Amino acid sequence: MPESWAELPPTAGLPPRWADLWPFGARVPLLPPGVGDAAALLCSGTAALVVALQTLQQRSARREVVVPAYTCPLVALAVAHCGLRLRLCDLAAGSLDFDGAALAQVCGADTLAVVVTHLGGRVADLATARAAADAAGAVLIEDAAQAWGGYHGDTPLGLVGDIGFFSLAVGKGITVYEGGLLVARDAPLRAALTVQAALTAPPRAGWELRRSGELLAYHLLYRPPGLRLAYGWPQRRALRRGDWIAAIGDDFDARIPLHGVGAWRRRVGERAARRWPAYAAALREQALRRLPALQALPGVQAFTDRDGDRGAWPFLWLRLADAAARDAALRALIGLRLGATRLYAHALPDYAYLRGIVDAEADVPQARALAASSLTLTNSLWCDDAAFARVLATLQRVLSR
Numbered sequence: 579m580p581e582s583w584a585e586l587p588p589t590a591g592l593p594p595r596w597a598d599l600w601p602f603g604a605r606v607p608l609l610p611p612g613v614g615d616a617a618a619l620l621c622s623g624t625a626a627l628v629v630a631l632q633t634l635q636q637r638s639a640r641r642e643v644v645v646p647a648y649t650c651p652l653v654a655l656a657v658a659h660c661g662l663r664l665r666l667c668d669l670a671a672g673s674l675d676f677d678g679a680a681l682a683q684v685c686g687a688d689t690l691a692v693v694v695t696h697l698g699g700r701v702a703d704l705a706t707a708r709a710a711a712d713a714a715g716a717v718l719i720e721d722a723a724q725a726w727g728g729y730h731g732d733t734p735l736g737l738v739g740d741i742g743f744f745s746l747a748v749g750k751g752i753t754v755y756e757g758g759l760l761v762a763r764d765a766p767l768r769a770a771l772t773v774q775a776a777l778t779a780p781p782r783a784g785w786e787l788r789r790s791g792e793l794l795a796y797h798l799l800y801r802p803p804g805l806r807l808a809y810g811w812p813q814r815r816a817l818r819r820g821d822w823i824a825a826i827g828d829d830f831d832a833r834i835p836l837h838g839v840g841a842w843r844r845r846v847g848e849r850a851a852r853r854w855p856a857y858a859a860a861l862r863e864q865a866l867r868r869l870p871a872l873q874a875l876p877g878v879q880a881f882t883d884r885d886g887d888r889g890a891w892p893f894l895w896l897r898l899a900d901a902a903a904r905d906a907a908l909r910a911l912i913g914l915r916l917g918a919t920r921l922y923a924h925a926l927p928d929y930a931y932l933r934g935i936v937d938a939e940a941d942v943p944q945a946r947a948l949a950a951s952s953l954t955l956t957n958s959l960w961c962d963d964a965a966f967a968r969v970l971a972t973l974q975r976v977l978s979r
Contacts, residue, residue, distance in 0.1 A: 585806035586917035586965070589892040590861050590958040591749040594797040598849040601841075605848035608752070608759070610727045610744060611855060612734035617760040617768045618775035619844060621789070621837045623723040623745035625779050626758035627656040628834060630741045631691065633767075633774040634717055635660065640690035644716075646676060647945035648925045649695050651830055651932060653721065658935045659834050662690065666926060668942040672897075674881060675703035677944065678710070685714035692716050696725035696735055698921060698954070699890035701883050704730055704738050717741065723758075726751040727858050728889040735889075736761045741771070748796055751858070751890065752850050754843040755793040756835075775838075782837035793843060802960055810915055817912065822923045830931075857959075858890065865891040865957050871970055872896060872955075876977050877903060893954040895921065898977070901950040907976045908953055914972065916965050917956025925949045 597603075609616055620626050631643065643657045647666040657664045667684050670677045674697045685692060692714075694707035704720075711718040720736050722728065723745035728735040736742025744750075746757030760775065762768040799808040816824035823829050872880040877899035883889045898904040911918035923929070925945035926936045955961075955969060 583806055584802035585810035585915045586802060586956050586960055587749055587800070587805055587809060587958055588917050588919045588954065588956055589749040590751075590956060591800065591892075592752055592850055592854060592857050594753075594800055594850065596797060598846050599794070599797065600849070601845050603849065604852065605845060606851050608746075608844060608847045608851055610734055610736065610759075612729070613736060613761055615761070615768065617762055617771035618779075619839045620758045620760060620775060620779050621785065621835055621839060622747065622756050623721075623743050623758035624652040624656050624834055625836050626743035626760040627653065627693075627719070627721070628659055628836065629760060629771060629775045629778050630719055630743060631656065631660040631662060632778055633771050634690055635662075636770070636774070638690055640688050640716070642686075642688045643691050643693060644681070644684055644689055645693045645926075646695050646697070647927065647940065647942035648922065648948050649693075649697065649721070650723070650922065651828055651926065651929050653693060653695075654926055654932050654935050655830060655832055655834060658832070664935060665689070666936065666940050666942055666945075669944040669948060671944055672879065673944075674698070674700055674948075676706055676710075678703075678706045681706065681710045682713065685710045685716060687714070689714040689716040691719050693719045693721050694739065695721040696728060696889060698881065698895045699725045699728060699892050700881050700895070701725070701728055701730055701735065701887035701889045708739070719743070724750065724892055725890045727854065729887065731886050737763050740764065740767065746847060748800070749892070751892065752847055752854055753796070754839055754847045755789050755796055757839050757843070757847065779836040779838050781840065785835060785837045786840040786843070790840070790843060793846065806915065813919070814912065822920065823929070826920055826923050828923045828929070832931075860959060861891040861957055862888070864959065865894060868894065868966060872973075875973055878973075878977065891957045893917070893957050895952060895954050897948065897952045899951070903977060904951045904953055906979075907973055910972050910976050911953075911969065914968060916969055917958060917961060918969065919954055921952065921954050922949060
């Protein structure tokens with residue numbers, strides 16, 4: 579296949595192998611390293627959050643859920659699905675973490691849960707989130723959708739809070755096309771989550787047949803030539819319309835599918851999971867090797883982890899000086915087809931389809947600034963040193979003007 583047909587993915591999903599589809603043979607539990615037991619394997623990370631919130635509703639009359647003002651819109655849709663009230667908390671300046679003072683202020687007597695998010699695989703400030711949740715008597719939920727296999731010190735992500743969930747969607751490290759894993763430290767709470775999952779998300783043959791077909795297509799197309807058809811062309815078609823929401827894939831439906839994951843797809847994930855530790859180590863090495871060059875670019879902040887934390891590295895996340903610099907960089911990078919994009923199109927208040935769920939007038943300037951000035955670069959191992967050099971040279975040219 580000519581190189582001109584190649585397209586790199588925006589995230590470093592584990593490349594599938596046809597042998598993974600064979601339902602027999604060696605496999606390992608479909609769990610992040612260090613996580614001993616799961617409460618449930620569900621159809622998506624969103625479904626896992628729904629089950630977590632419904633379980634908490636059985637235990638408390640509280641009605642509010644605090645989330646970062648910059649996070650996946652599906653988090654807001656999950657809260658609304660459960661009939662709960664969403665409370666936004668702004669980020670700290672120049673950070674991916676909650677603003678500690680704002681978090682303490684927004685949490686209160688009606689706070690059911692605080693959702694702390696490991697955005698882009700970067701390990702969140704869990705101490706601040708834990709302190710605010712404890713002070714309010716709320717449950718701390720870790721959104722580790724993008725952080726499979728990460729650690730806070732010696733503790734696996736997902737087990738630092740009271741409840742954690744991971745995504746097994748396309749491009750999210752290990753995938754079963756769509757899936758979500760729900761975990762909890764406390765055995766009685768984990769058992770309650772398992773019971774609620776069976777009630778909320780029973781097996782559904784129609785959905786399982788559809789997802790199985792999509793998983794087969796993923797195995798066919800998730801490689802540089804196929805990604806031009808499956809990802810690149812739709813992205814650039816949306817950008818020609820000026821539609822970043824469609825280009826990123828942020829155009830979500832309020833109707834959340836709720837079902838389990840069948841035995842065959844689970845086994846596909848278990849076979850792929852054997853390769854994850856070595857692959858994750860290679861991603862980490864590559865990211866840490868490339869970060870210094872990115873951090874040296876004028877006006878660029880490259881996000882990384884605190885000492886002692888080890889996040890996942892699906893992509894390299896940059897914050898530029900302002901929206902104009904970010905937009906100029908993306909205009910130059912998109913045509914290279916080397917995996918540059920944005921994580922989310924907006925802060926939560928600025929999605930029109932979330933009106934009625936999210937306060938459009940919310941005072942969250944730092945979340946809006948992050949949405950306006952950041953971009954992501956793939957950390958896929960398909961992005962070899964020559965490809966990264968092209969990305970780096972393009973950024974240097976654009977940012978030096």
